[in-house]
Amino acid sequence: MVDSIRENSPVGYMERTRRYYRALGYNNDYNWSHYDDVPFAAPKRPLSESRVTIVTTTSPPGGPRDGDRMLKEVWSGPTTDTPSDLYTAFMSWDKETTHTRDRESYLPILALRAMAAEGRIGGLTERFHGVPTTYSQRRTVERDAPEIVRRCREDAADVALLVPM
Amino acid sequence: MSLVARALEAEGIATVVVGSARDIVEHCGVPRFLFTDFPLGNPAGPPYDRAAQAAIAAQAFDLLESAKGSRTTVQAPQLWPDGEGWRRVYNYIGPENRDALRAEGAARRERQAADKRSLAAS
Numbered sequence: 001m002v003d004s005i006r007e008n009s010p011v012g013y014m015e016r017t018r019r020y021y022r023a024l025g026y027n028n029d030y031n032w033s034h035y036d037d038v039p040f041a042a043p044k045r046p047l048s049e050s051r052v053t054i055v056t057t058t059s060p061p062g063g064p065r066d067g068d069r070m071l072k073e074v075w076s077g078p079t080t081d082t083p084s085d086l087y088t089a090f091m092s093w094d095k096e097t098t099h100t101r102d103r104e105s106y107l108p109i110l111a112l113r114a115m116a117a118e119g120r121i122g123g124l125t126e127r128f129h130g131v132p133t134t135y136s137q138r139r140t141v142e143r144d145a146p147e148i149v150r151r152c153r154e155d156a157a158d159v160a161l162l163v164p165m
Numbered sequence: 166m167s168l169v170a171r172a173l174e175a176e177g178i179a180t181v182v183v184g185s186a187r188d189i190v191e192h193c194g195v196p197r198f199l200f201t202d203f204p205l206g207n208p209a210g211p212p213y214d215r216a217a218q219a220a221i222a223a224q225a226f227d228l229l230e231s232a233k234g235s236r237t238t239v240q241a242p243q244l245w246p247d248g249e250g251w252r253r254v255y256n257y258i259g260p261e262n263r264d265a266l267r268a269e270g271a272a273r274r275e276r277q278a279a280d281k282r283s284l285a286a287s
Contacts, residue, residue: 010187010202011252020256023263024270033167038194038235039174047226057166093206097251102212110215111222121226131169145172152178160173161225162182163208164166164190 033137043159050158052121054079054128055148056107057164058100059087072134074147076127082109091133091165106165125155133164167193181229183221184208191238198238199225204251210243217243 018029043050060075061083077083086107088100104110107128116123129151131144152160167190170180174196181197184190185208190198201208201221210218221241228239245251258266 008202008249009252010200011255012188013186013205013255014188014192016256019258020266021270023258023266024273025267026270032189033193035171035194038196039171040196040232040235041174041177041179043179043229044177047230055166055169088206094204094251094255095206096254097204097247098206099212100206102207104209104215104218105207105212106209108209108218108222111209111219114219115222115226120223131166133166137168140168141172145169148169149172149176149178152173153176157178159229160170160178160180161222162166162170162173162180162184164182164184164186165206165208 030135045158047121047159048119049122051123051125051156052112052116052159052161053125053152053155053157054107054109054112055160055162056086056128056130057091057133058106058130059090059132060130061085061087063087063089072132074144074151075130075132076151077130079109079113079124079126079128082107082128086130088165093165100165106163108161108163112161122158125152125157127151127155167195170195179229181225183225187238191236194236196235196237197228197232198236199228200238200240201243202240203243203245205255211246214246 014032084103086103100106112124115121129148131148134140166182170182173180181199182190182195183199183201185201185203185205187200210221221243224241
């Protein structure tokens with residue numbers, strides 16, 4: 001089967017990835033998460049009064065220190081004096097076409113700060129949070145997602161902007 | 166990340182996902198999704214394009230306010246600045262790299278097996 005690639009039509013990443021891993025000789029296709037029901041929370045207060053946090057799938061700056069262990073843990077960083085280079089090398093993204101040297105292209109702190117200055121949003125929380133993507137959905141559901149919820153609550157975040165790589 | 170969106174919403178924290186892998190996000194199902202049709206790696210806007218990044222952030226919050234129910238997707242109008250050729254690049258498979266991919270997969274499985282052996286021995 002020919003991969004359908006048309007101008008201006010979204011890339012089918014699931015099919016592309018299945019074909020790629022089959023080409024590498026793997027036989028078991030990855031099963032992406034799928035749910036019939038999707039929870040929905042209406043914003044609790046006007047955006048202009050809401051505290052906003054950002055969640056990224058990148059890892060902390062500097063890359064692996066203790067094997068690759070620390071790269072897969074939930075982590076948090078400051079939204080002021082934010083490091084300019086979070087760690088993205090382990091992740092799957094289009095390394096031939098683009099680069100991640102501009103942090104704002106995946107963690108839009110400056111854009112949100114400007115929106116806070118204009119009064120469009122109430123403000124940013126002091127921390128953003130990181131949840132590096134793992135192969136195990138069970139781990140994400142049982143461990144990492146609840147930890148992100150806990151940290152967002154601790155920061156009194158009303159709203160979360162989630163930016164997966 | 167879609168799983169994190171679900172967990173936050175279930176606890177009453179409204180979310181909006183800004184991402185470029187439309188099929189994967191929609192397959193999981195999230196409350197609000199701003200789809201930015203860029204190569205993977207720069208979901209919040211092309212590198213150093215502050216105007217596009219600001220516009221995308223603004224659209225994300227417009228969506229946060231306007232969505233009436235789950236699985237609301239909006240596509241950002243911004244285009245990748247260097248044309249559409251990128252759509253063919255990611256995980257490309259063609260006649261010229263099939264053999265190399267097969268060899269790479271074999272080497273990878275060998276490394277994984279060796280890692281398992283050294284773990285078992287430690």
